[in-house]
Amino acid sequence: MNATSPASARRADLLAAGAATVTVVLWASAFVSIRSAGAAYSPGALALGRLLAGSVALGAICLVRREGWPPRAAWRGIAISGLLWFGFYMVVLNWGEQQVDAGTAALVVNIGPILIALLGSRLLGDAMPPRLLAGMAVSFAGAVAVGLSMSGEGGSSVLGVVLCLLAAVGYAAGVVAQKPALGRASALQVTTFGCLVGTVACLPFAGQLVHDVAHAPATATLNVLYLGVFPTALAFTTWAYALARTTASRMGATTYAVPALVVAMSWLFLDEVPALLTLAGGALCLAGVAVSRSRPRPKAFSGAETRTTSPRPPVDNRATRD
Template identity: 85%
Template sequence: MSTARKHPRILAAGAAAVTVVLWASAFVSIRSAGEAYSPGALALGRLSAGALTLGAVWAVRREGLPPRAAWRGILLSGLLWFGFYMVALNWGEQQVDAGTAALLVNIGPLLIALLGARLLGDPLPRRLVAGMAVSFAGAVTVGLSMSGGGGSSLLGVALCLVAAVGYAFGVVAQKPALGRASALQVTTFGCLVGALACLPFAGQLVHEAGRASVPATLNMVYLGVFPTALAFTTWAYALARTTAGRMGATTYAVPALVVLMSWAALGEVPGVLTLAGGALCLAGVAVSRTRARRGGADRAAAGRPLPERVR
């Protein structure tokens, strides 16, 4: 028996961990690239690098086109998550401080759990709800400790909120597609859809690339290859093997890792309140990832047919 069949939960957990680490690393890169690129140009550059990387892997593996039944989810997730979310978040982070942005975007996992229960029929076990509550409290603590008073605007708050909504609906739309196509297919064509949606920013990208510093451009390419191409693929692999709510809860580890990475890479020493918030985030993720004795929720998510309304 293959390793993939003997240890599916371990592989899915490992894929989720890769996603969380790479998405946390994106925080530092976005700060660098965002100094030289406008929100739409940065999103297009990132998605273009991601689509080229994923397209090369897809061509080598010869996985073919996704089946027709998967395209609705691919198109919706590509437009809402890969495209709309990235532009809105990049724009929002230019209007508000990092702590406020992190706090507002972390509404996303809560929305994912609620939408997953409503639209996909996902269960909402008590441990998941409790873990998300603890993690959200940690995210609030980290956000407040990192906020640089007075650095927020109404426009920035609104942009971060709509980014969180786009993120949540994109994830929920992606889940059914993963029951009909591979993680690589869903991610590759979702990224391509997002890149095509951002083509109106092509002129800005060309103009800004000519003036941007090499580190800023390299950070944009890094965002496309690793936090997008690799991390979104490992996310899709793990999402196909668990519920949307449980995967959303896992992303609450991102604020804690961002604190540690900023400390190591940027020399930004976190305060006691920030460390406490990060610890709460990790504790909540640990609670949400534990399973009831029967483990029925994930088995049901992996094996039951999808509700008719999301097919």
């Protein structure tokens, strides 16, 4: 009998939750680094530089661990997620954030988890429990509050909104495509080769990257390297590890913690004091994530249930009488 013990199941849940926490913290830090590097790097060059750094880091880890090539059955999901999430999403998001203010970008991009839930339910058969839906609604309300409080700090355009919308669609489709691949290959394999696919897709920006590296300040280039090693190589691997152990919908809801962490990091590292509405929105984001990740308590068995669920068969006394 190979039943998993409660202690082992609890340990696996804790590891998955820890991996998801690492992911959202590093992805939140990415927004601060992108803001710094984006002044010196064009959207395509920034994406390619980040992916190159991530591919080198992931490739080195794969060689040390002797991971090898993913099975053929996993390549469809790896290729789709690599093109849509690692490649398309990063370029379009970098471009969109140059066209709209941070608040508008946050509002539009945060429809991504909702799209993940809808696509996951339709294509993967993910359950949509009431707690998940309620938590996502609360978190999205928080994201709206954060976005509204940050709006008006920069320019805005229809093109920028469309680009951010496309980024959200690419992100959602990439996550849903990645989920089946994780059932056939390891989290490290799926992340490494997805990152390589995205790097190849962004190679047309190689000339711009060379130009930007030659003219960018050292701090901007260090931010690009940071984005590649930590929010890409490490955070995408921990994401894949956690995603392999839960549904795409539940993992998508977890990313609603990112806006709250971005507010805190901007306050801490950039001296951007948030407004009361921003703080309230961040608190709602975290509360919604807590609701979406919670599970209903198991029902206690009562004595009446025990007596009625297993009725005894009638006793035949004929043998005694005979």
